[in-house]
Amino acid sequence: MTDDLPALFLVEGGGDNKRxxxxxxxxxFAEDNLERDIEAWVKNSMLNxxxxxxxxxxxxxxxxxxxxxxxxxxxxxxxxxDRNIVVIEFKRDRAPNDIVFQxxxxxxxxxxQSYEVLNGFATEFFAKLSEPDGPSxxxxxxxxxxxATTVEGASEEEEETEPALPTDxxxxxxxxxxxxxxxxxxxxxxxxxxxxxxxxxxxVRMEGHEFKYYRSPxxxxxxxxxxxxxxxxxxxxxxxxxxxxxxxDDLVAHxxxxxxxxxxxxxxxxxxxxSFHPEVRFAIPGNxxxxxxxxxxxxxxxxxxxxxxxxWWQDRFDGDVDWFKERLSAPDQVKVDGNGTLxxxxxxxxxxxxxxxxxxxxxxxAAS
Numbered sequence: 001m002t003d004d005l006p007a008l009f010l011v012e013g014g015g016d017n018k019r020x021x022x023x024x025x026x027x028x029f030a031e032d033n034l035e036r037d038i039e040a041w042v043k044n045s046m047l048n049x050x051x052x053x054x055x056x057x058x059x060x061x062x063x064x065x066x067x068x069x070x071x072x073x074x075x076x077x078x079x080x081x082d083r084n085i086v087v088i089e090f091k092r093d094r095a096p097n098d099i100v101f102q103x104x105x106x107x108x109x110x111x112x113q114s115y116e117v118l119n120g121f122a123t124e125f126f127a128k129l130s131e132p133d134g135p136s137x138x139x140x141x142x143x144x145x146x147x148a149t150t151v152e153g154a155s156e157e158e159e160e161t162e163p164a165l166p167t168d169x170x171x172x173x174x175x176x177x178x179x180x181x182x183x184x185x186x187x188x189x190x191x192x193x194x195x196x197x198x199x200x201x202x203x204v205r206m207e208g209h210e211f212k213y214y215r216s217p218x219x220x221x222x223x224x225x226x227x228x229x230x231x232x233x234x235x236x237x238x239x240x241x242x243x244x245x246x247x248x249d250d251l252v253a254h255x256x257x258x259x260x261x262x263x264x265x266x267x268x269x270x271x272x273x274x275s276f277h278p279e280v281r282f283a284i285p286g287n288x289x290x291x292x293x294x295x296x297x298x299x300x301x302x303x304x305x306x307x308x309x310x311x312w313w314q315d316r317f318d319g320d321v322d323w324f325k326e327r328l329s330a331p332d333q334v335k336v337d338g339n340g341t342l343x344x345x346x347x348x349x350x351x352x353x354x355x356x357x358x359x360x361x362x363x364x365x366a367a368s
Contacts, residue, residue: 024214057145196229
């Protein structure tokens with residue numbers, strides 16, 4: 001297919017008169033975008049919980065390391081849900097064959113670093129983002145992306161209690177035992193794909209994501225993705241402790257409490273019910289986390305367990321702990337974690353009304 005032929009078509013008309021209209025022709029990244037542009041698109045998406053290259057917790061961008069060539073650094077570093085480090089490397093058009101050595105070199109170097117060094121990359125990365133409600137460490141970033149929940153088979157009493165955040169020792173147990181490499185390019189040749197499959201079957205998981213860039217006549221931009229280099233019949237992604245939430249129906253099915261289940265729909269309508277119309281987002285497909293954001297900042301976020309919704313409250317004012325304890329149905333679960341973030345449970349409609357009142361109060365204070 002040549003570049004002057006469309007690859008995307010718009011379906012027009014109705015009934016028996018539907019037809020295809022040329023909509024967008026493919027472009028290579030090199031024509032209109034720099035490599036760093038594509039990297040920025042993926043980075044920004046990952047920070048907003050969009051799994052454009054899989055379910056990952058991003059923690060570093062071009063960290064302070066120089067490989068064989070002084071100008072080369074890993075583009076992005078992330079953790080998967082099994083606490084393995086993922087090297088993500090970008091090429092704006094066709095991937096060169098030496099990309100295999102380059103990324104293996106990065107992975108080998110990362111494997112030699114202490115946790116303190118890697119955590120230093122994370123703290124520096126998040127400090128540069130200048131987001132006061134963002135993660136503060138590698139461990140914090142991981143558990144925000146993959147919240148600690150009660151395990152399968154837990155007793156009724158255990159399911160009713162918010163699980164304690166794992167200790168550093170527990171977090172590091174089995175840390176980075178199966179490193180991963182993700183290559184993003186417009187085209188990844190057959191030779192590189194063959195090497196990817198070979199490495200994956202011998203313990204080093206490597207996969208390719210071919211991103212095709214399109215621009216419509218109206219100026220809209222599109223990206224299509226195709227995963228390549230994965231061993232047939234297998235997935236390069238590690239097995240999860242629990243299935244990923246693919247749809248809102250999955251999330252509804254996960255919740256077993258009849259008082260909590262309606263809160264999923266209530267969260268969806270929250271943006272329309274409050275006068276200032278906050279942005280409400282669910283990580284779907286993903287892990288089903290929710291987030292409420294307004295005035296340029298995330299104010300509350302959390303996830304749904306089987307019998308309650310868990311919340312991190314980002315804007316903590318003096319007296320907030322007592323205020324929530326007096327109003328929520330589970331005052332024993334109103335706590336402040338090690339990062340100074342307020343945590344609590346939402347178990348029914350009255351608790352949800354407390355959350356709405358608190359969000360309105362934060363807006364009124366911030367707006368004034």
